[in-house]
Amino acid sequence: MLPEIGHFALILALIVAIAQSVVPMVGAVRGDFALMSFGRTSAQVQAVLVAIAFAMLMASFAAADFSVALVANNSSLDQPLAYRLAATWGNHEGSMLLWVLILVIFGAGIGAFGGNLRPSLQARVLSIQAMITVFFLAFALFTSNPFARLFPAPLEGAELNPLLQDPGLVFHPPLLYLGYVGFSVTFSFAVAALLEGRADAAWARWMRPWVLAAWVPLTLGITLGSFWAYYELGWGGWWFWDPVENASLMPWLLGTALLHSAIVTEKRQALAGWTILLAILAFSLSLIGTFLVRSGILTSVHAFAVDPERGVFILGMIIGSTGAALALFAFRAPLLRSGALFSGISREAGLTLNNLFLMAITAVVFLGTFYPVIMEAVSTDKISVGPPYYNLVFVPLSVPLLLLVTVGPMLAWKRDSLSAVAPKLRWLMLAMLVIFAGLTAWLGLAHAASAFGFALAFWLIAGGVMVLIRRWRGPNGFNPRLIRTTPPAVIGMALAHAALGVLIVGISAMSSMAAEKTLVMRPGETVAVGPLTVQFQSLREVRGPNYVALQARFETSRNGGTPETLVSERRLYQNSRNQTTEAGIGVSPFGNSYIAIGESQQGPAGDGLVVRAYWHPLVGWIWFGGLLMALGGAASLADRRYRIGAPSRIPSQPAAPPVAGPVADGVPAE
Amino acid sequence: MKRLLFLLPVLGFIGLIAVFGVGLTKDPSLLPSQLIDRPLPEFALPGIEATPGGGPGFASAALKGEPMLLNIFASWCAACPQEHPVLTDIAAQGVPIYGLAWKDKPEDSRNWLSRWGNPYKAVAADEPGRTAIDLGVTGVPETFVVDKAGRVRFKQIGPITPEDWQLRIKPLLDQLRAEA
């Protein structure tokens, strides 16, 4: 009964979405307020209907209703409840439903929070959002119905892939989808602006919170994905340039560019065409990512259901949305009013370069991911692109950009000069070079690249700190009033830029300073790995809710410090005959000890166990950096300046209408 | 000029969609053979008999003079039993088929053949798997079509279905027989 209700709710939602695609748009063209406000109500109705459908699916999973085919294929009676629920989106059909759910929730958000938006703009945005929803609902209903029944219902299900039976599954897909789908809102804004023929400061100001609303969860989702791969896959890698990983990185890179480009459009009405293009491309890359994962066009460890038929449908969706948007861009963007001029050395110029570099870096990831497909289409030779390519191309292109990150906030708007900026950065630059030289001398020439990475990280972290210091320092030292009145967005920027540095510390350390040993060990034996001393203590069998495991205990100590016990397991999940490795990981700010066990083998002293012990220096800084970046973005989102127009509780203070010019704050802009 | 710049994204997009469309028709896991139109790599492998040493097996030198098939199989291969009836059929039509047992113990190969039938003119064992690497084998079953001069002309990845035989391999063998 419940699945049928869910199915019916989806069909209703599709009908409402079709209506919402047409009615508000007609209203916007005609100037009919009644038709335009239809969009807001219908958006909320859609959200309720899809939420019901999703709840029905989740309930089926919770109750282990094996008459629903999806539940039978991804759940089993002894699967823990958390993973029965998370299995709702641990498969193709369910994840598509999650995608649609987030799509309509964001749509309802545009309706609910867009009170001070031009009605015609809001109506157009809602219509375009509804068109996207129609595509995805149709896809779900006609090719990937999550409510398909299985008759007769089996007594036991085929459990969820054990690799997915992990807390990561609870958070990673929802966070990523919040990101991918969040960019649909900015896409809708961009297309609406093209249709209206206007991309002014109010439009950019309205778009900025939505860019952040997508960017922050996407940053968290990618960080979590990297962390999950690190501890789950058993050999301590944290990024593999896998096509599906790249599919999440590309929207993130362009989303970052969009975030910065929107600032220029908002403050100076410049780069409007570029902002629109970035908004279109960011969401398009989300769609292309979906296409990649579900069509079987590339092999990947992440690949979902491999189904070329679904691929064709998604390709159709992409043509309908991206193709239409880019065609619209080709004809309408040249007509947009060009913005204010700026000098070659200015904040705007820096942000323009930022756009250019981020697009070039996105091109690296894009070419690396899709070149094999391109080659296959035009020739008979088959090539593959792996980490060596990215290491050689991605890194050189990123370095100039990272250097620019600290320079940008020091530049003034409209017009600045090198002689004015140089004094601000002189000492920072000197310190960076000293650190580079010093670390190279200390670590050795072989680690020169890591030394440069550390120096670059210093440049970024100190740059972020300096933004705040310059702001807080008055003529007589630190001025508490200045500290108190700093807009959250400025703190957010400083934090996010510094977080890049933190991330790079981890990457630099891992790139050349990790240590590893693979050997056969018997209980009682000891081995040294980098600064670690690892002693194999015991081996025994344990039983979990739906698995049996071989459990090994190790005692590790770093540089002779306090020892800690690490537990490493090899699990066999009886239902699916799958096995996983759970590595024993010791976490510290200086680095992780990481031990994974393998099979039994003959060692020099008889029967033993294959043990792989690793020392991962400063690896936690990678995900800590990602977390800080997301925090910075969240701080920016919290800034009230972007929510001007939200209903105010103080009746005597009317909400300020959005101004079509630069914000006339007393304090300098961030 | 400005117009042209704004057209670039949509033009690039059209190209990309065309590439994706073509890509959907292909299977990314199929690896084309490097041996097409090249002679078979040299090898001389033992057989799978119960005698010590395994018996004579065959060498690459034997695989010439007439068009033939070299079939890579294994007792642990899930799809090979599917293919076996087709191979038996082909052998009955007079086509010589040589079998290469990949990463298998001779007794497992023997047991498997006695269970599913033996269409092979001769069987060789490649237990260490080195010859398979020389042949560029990535899985089982795979089949090479070898011409009179001992050159590989076609590689079938996966089991040979009756359609593959009728539509591709049989016509190719006829063509190879007609060659000088």
Added chain:
Amino acid sequence: MKRLILLLALIAASLAAPALAVLPDEILADPALEARARLISKDLRCVVCQNQSIDDSDAPLARDLRIVVREQITMGRTDAQTMDYVVERYGNFVLLKPPLEAATIALWAGPFAFLLIGAAGLIWWRRRAAPPEADALADAPLSPEEARALTDLTGPPA
């Protein structure tokens, strides 16, 4: 201990083992040769896996290829010769670093070209849009009085 070995054997016999890469019995005695072997293995794709190098994968074919790489190195072949040995048998697909040839120029040079053309385009567009006129008055630095007056009004510069 015996029961544990049995359990291990059971686990080993089941499907889809997670990647655990190089096994102790493959490791070469000479650490320099072993280091070379690891680096070469990292650049070779496991063709039966979903996007892994033979160094990372535990598939049987990956293990065979790791052993082949070590054999070649031990026989005295160079890195390039060892890679060529594998490419001869499996094609360019096995290279994780795509070859630099006419067909892959767009791959290697594309992003740099994008950057350069973009930068050139920006410079050209700026020159065309507004010839920078030396506005001496606007570019001149503020006098100390002007600077103080400004700070009083707006607070310290960012």
